[in-house]
Structure formats: C-alpha cells, structure tokens
Amino acid sequence: MFIMQRHGVKTRLLDWSESFAVALFFTCDKWALTNCNSAIWLLDSLGLNELTLDERMFYSPDKDKKYTDFLNSKSPFYDNSLALYPLRNNNRIVSQHGMFTIPGKAAKPLEEEHVGQLIDLNILKKIEITPTVKKDELLYFFLFF
Secondary structure, three states: OHHHHHOOOOOOOEEEEOOHHHHHHHHHHHHHOOOOOEEEEEEOHHHHHHHHHOOOOOEOOOOOOOHHHHHHHHOOOOOOOEEEOOOOOOHHHHHOOEEEEEOOOOOOOHHHHHHHHHHHOOOEEEEEEOHHHHHHHHHHHHHHO
C-alpha cells in the first residue's frame, strides 16, 4: 500500500515527508503551472497517535506480515487519523523520507479532528507559502542540492 501510494495509486493513505526540503519541493512544484499560494503542513506523528490511541509511538507493519493483516491487528478505523511509519523497502520512500497517515472513519479534514485540538496543541501546523518566495525557494535548492 505504501509503495502504491507513492506511485500515484489511489489509497486511503496521505503522504507526508520527514524532510522539509522534500515538502518544500512538492509544495512549490505546482508554481510551474500556476501562481497560487501553497502550504506546508507540519505534523507531530507521535502526538497524533497519542491523541488517537493513547500511545505515543509510531505504528509500522512488520516486514513479514501483509499490510491488511497489520491494519486489522491495529484496528485502524478509529474516528480519527493514525500516523504510520512505512517499511523502508523502496528507494522512493527512502529518498522522500516518507511517512503516512490513514484517515479516521469520521472522514474529517485533519485540522478538524479531535475537536480542533491538533492545532491547539501544536501537533498540526500550517505554513503558508506565497509565490513571492519563489526565487528564494529556487535559490535554496540551487545552493543546497
């Protein structure tokens, strides 16, 4: 499922990256087509899981189990989202520092889950990025990558 999501197959998973540079690249990548504002969302995965399951830990499938067995064992269809740490068995997941969330059955936007507590507790933050920083973003990638 993780690999499928990374290659554009529709799944219930939402892509995240542990790398600011990767997040910035994908956020600003659409500026080639449009001149709209973008945003980077920051998520404390451990904080999300603590609110959802009362456990401050990452959830990751065992390499010897099927993905569906993992999901069934963790009963993932809670009301709120759950952060998942994927197996690092794919170059794309490794290079993009991939993480995922699986949405809860309440089907709310992440910022509305837990009655808005994610934002109030700084577990979820939004950074607005305007096209006025496009030159700075390009310079950042030119100088550091």
